[in-house]
Amino acid sequence: MRPASLSELMAVAAAREIRDQDVVFVGVGLPNLAVNLARRTHAPDAQLVYESGVYGARPARQPLSIGDPSLATGAIQVMPMAETFTYFLQGGRIDVGFLGAAQIDRFGNLNTTVIGDYEKPTTRLPGAGGASEISWLARRTVILLPQKRNKFPERLDFRTSVGHHTGGGSREALGSKTAGPSRVITNLGVYGFDASSKEMELHALHPGVTLDEVRAEVGWELRVREPLETTEAPEPETLRLLREELDPKGVILG
Amino acid sequence: MRPASLSELMAVAAAREIRDQDVVFVGVGLPNLAVNLARRTHAPDAQLVYESGVYGARPARQPLSIGDPSLATGAIQVMPMAETFTYFLQGGRIDVGFLGAAQIDRFGNLNTTVIGDYEKPTTRLPGAGGASEISWLARRTVILLPQKRNKFPERLDFRTSVGHHTGGGSREALGSKTAGPSRVITNLGVYGFDASSKEMELHALHPGVTLDEVRAEVGWELRVREPLETTEAPEPETLRLLREELDPKGVILG
């Protein structure tokens, strides 16, 4: 069997962030794949909540969007979106939220709004969607994004979602009752956050990736946790699940 | 056909308060009978909303309570109670609310909470239920109660629901956007409220009732509108509907 690709390693690393019985607020694509992988391996009782108002979906196909009809058919519950946001997310019932972003800073704050000036943007991005509230209200968040220097800037062009704010106890000082970002997973490695400064630090490199390659794609002086680890390669059965059952057409993992 | 009884006159007078296409927030008993009489006569498109969460009920029997199963079966919509209160009542979609009370004062304020001292009541009454919000939020209200001197006191023992408050522009000064009580109907007569002072005034006596009989059952110096009218006797067809179809067993009208 060929070794895991970098995007497969990203999916596997994301799946490892799910604990059994976690209630996960999830979008489509990579996060969805990661949760389904976790459910097929170490976390069979993890539950998915889609912000479109679906709990306990059992789709008969890979959904293209979080509003796919296959998510409603056969779900445990389909409810008004207001209930997903108030009773589930704001009600404190979400253990993990997955987020992506166009930019992330060293404290895990995210930009999904604009590149450039807000009034005259060079690129208009989608905006907050559910991200600002997921980042604020899920017990912890896991951030998935490709590693590029312009996506890891010293300063965000716009702060759409708050992570660890300005570090230290600043998130808590804002009134947060949740832990904020716990992991950042890219196609090059896995990051955590230092317990006291709350600054992002590299925990592991994916197999075959060098520290210099990572540093070249980060816009600030990157902290590295010692000893720097290598992302554990997935079991063959895990790879088989990904390739043959969960994403057989390679829609998500390429 | 025997002439209308006083309770039949009360029902007929209440039905006359319903205009066609009114949306009526209604309880069981006399108000329910009145609305159904209106729907069978001059207001076929009046709609009923029960605070139990039912819109457009078509019960196959006389319901004993506003939560009767016959109200759900065959209704247009059955919704969570929160929606009845927020989307219908607070949302400004109720034209008329019907209210009863243990006590009413000259400005149409109502007591359904206690007789005697609040902390040590001689009689503990049911409390507000939906009354305080109906009185505040329905475009207008119609109050039905039996005429007794102790039910028409100079001062309420407790103000559960606000009518015209202390009269004049005082209800509006509290921030009300609705008209408040428009009619009080008892087994002796029909009252309105003076346009400027907002004090209750007798408009009509039921046939056979004298002004002295009414005055004996009111705890303040009663205003009487001139010319004092006599409640118009119902058409024979109206009486027939009441007696033969709407309350054939006399459950409500005795």
Next chain:
Amino acid sequence: MSARLLSMKEAISQYVDDGDVVAAEGFTHLIPFSAGHEIIRQRKKDLILCRLTPDLIYDQMIAAGVARKLIFGWIGNPGVGSLYGIRRAVEKEQPRPLSLEEYSHFGLLSRLKAGASGLPFMHLRDYDGTDLPAVNGSIRTVECPFTGESLAAVPALRPDVAILHAQRADSSGNTQVWGLLGVQKEVAFAAKKVIVVVEEIVSEDVIRADPNRTLVPGLVVDAVVAEPFGAHPSYAQGYYDRDNDFYLGWAQTSRTAASLEAYLDEWVYGVASREEYVEKYEGELERRLKPQPNLSPPVDYGLYT
């Protein structure tokens, strides 16, 4: 995480503690009488009971002495009259004093809504010009940051335990209800622990075949108890009718402390379970209260493969 299937005896013993804030909800429909009776049998005490309308279930529980406080919107026997058990507690402190904290229906459901939503308060248009805020310090005001207007505000209510009756659930607690919905969803999401009592346990496939009908997922339910006729003398839409004769008769049964206690002795303490209670009726409930069927037409969710 997902519920366990328990007997009522186990559910009440494990999830209801003395002194708890308990909300046994259901507006006329689906009132969890069998759970109330088990709370009485287990002689719980000092409960703070919450309900929009206390109804006969709380009249019985308060007369049995399990409660020290009642949080409510309207106390009465709907369409009939007074609840004498509660009146004796309030007016004469029998069998023990009962303190009251009262709102309107709208106010109390707003408290549950805030509790379910993870908000510290909910605002509503109510109470201006009334005496209610003067006797209840939990009715306050909040100013709109846009219009400047003042609105009533009530604090979130998060009961220790919510008890719901429902038509059906699967063994994981995924629960479906039809007919009147009351504040069932709000109270379930607001409460710290939830007991669901159902007419029947169905397979998960039945739930999944109509997901828009689901009231609450098993995620928020701790215990599921299967007890047919568990809501009697209240009702379960499509399963049995409200026992209006019982409600009418309660005016007499509850009129004196002695006659109310005689009822409890026979029908609550005198039976070990809802099963025995139903048997004691010797088939009468089935004969008298079973409605003719009236099925909803199916809707098509479609298979998307």
Next chain:
Amino acid sequence: MSARLLSMKEAISQYVDDGDVVAAEGFTHLIPFSAGHEIIRQRKKDLILCRLTPDLIYDQMIAAGVARKLIFGWIGNPGVGSLYGIRRAVEKEQPRPLSLEEYSHFGLLSRLKAGASGLPFMHLRDYDGTDLPAVNGSIRTVECPFTGESLAAVPALRPDVAILHAQRADSSGNTQVWGLLGVQKEVAFAAKKVIVVVEEIVSEDVIRADPNRTLVPGLVVDAVVAEPFGAHPSYAQGYYDRDNDFYLGWAQTSRTAASLEAYLDEWVYGVASREEYVEKYEGELERRLKPQPNLSPPVDYGLYT
């Protein structure tokens, strides 16, 4: 009071005025494309468009120049990428400038919730530490009168017109929906006027046979329009699938102003109605998007006589 059955041409012409605040809602599911196309054909202008997710419908409407402002939560082609029509309006003011007022999904649905509820604002836990309040003066704070904590507050939104698609309604506008519910109920109660577009008109008896399924009563609906496939390329659960190929292809179609305009010329201006649009597909929609049936089991409401 209750709705009238109109053609789409009549409904848009009578209920949508230039300059109106228009909310054509539906979260992925039941997006009222046929109404959006008619708004384009009638060359409405200066609209303020609101949607949680503008989706392709607003990309088309904005590219056609009907709007001057967009109130939204997330702009994108879900699972695909950008909405280039909207980006051109924002980044290059083509075909005309578009001002933006942005929230999150939670924030915008809270605005609709307040509007539906007759409240001037709704509060929520969101936006602390973000740059959103700095660019949107309608995101403010309110202090809890019980705990003293500060919460985000957004003002009520009451659109002039809400447009919903639904599976079915009767001719009075009593409307039923299943599958994803989005913010359909909230926007209908929040709006001053409501147009409902349905896959089919049914008799009132069908509605009354399952009253818990009713989304909104005819009371809040002004016009009902019957247009099968009216939500395409969005979908109607049980009636047809989401046309994911169309959504994927839109990345290309919308990439340049010219190609987007060519689409509008052919599929919007080039047809007089949704009926012609469906005919132009020559049966392909039916063949490609119709799911196999998957019926919900009935529930028993009971006959209570």
